[in-house]
Amino acid sequence: MTQPGIHAAHPARWLFALWALLAWSAAWSHTFAPALLEIRETGPGHALVRWKQPAIRALGSGLFPIMPDNCHERGEHYTDSEGTGVVESWELECAGGLTGHRLRLEGLADS
Incomplete structure (x- = not known):
């Protein structure tokens, strides 16, 4: 028996409320997806760079590798997708x- 003024909620309403709460928390959660910087020297003064970042990142979490002053890029940057990330590669x-x-x-401090 319910008290006057209090109505028993329909079970579908509770299920919808639970689903909405879970969907909201999942939307605001942050998955851990690391970035990877790989630099491989291929000869005297030459190197290959491979920079992988998650395809989906938190807003404002852009990371950018800054190479030493004695290095300059040679050729073009190549971008490709790999799993859940984006890979950029180039020569130095x-x-x-x-x-x-x-x-x-x-x-790095902002991520």
């Missing part, structure tokens, strides 16, 4: 090689 020419030079990731 580095006067004196990479050893002893510093590279950094721009945007």
Whole structure:
């Protein structure tokens, strides 16, 4: 027996409310999908760069590799999808090689 003024809710309403709550929390959750920076020296002063990022990232979480000052890009960038990520690759020419030079990731503090 229900009290006056209180109505028993239809079970479908509870199921919809539960579904809406779960959908909302899933939309706001953040999955862990790391970025990968691979630099492979192929010869004196030459390297191949492979930069993989998640295809879906949190808003404002852009990461960008900044190469050492002694390096410049050679040729074109190539972009491809791989699994749940986007892979960008290119060649570098580095006067004196990479050893002893510093590279950094721009945007790391914001991610």
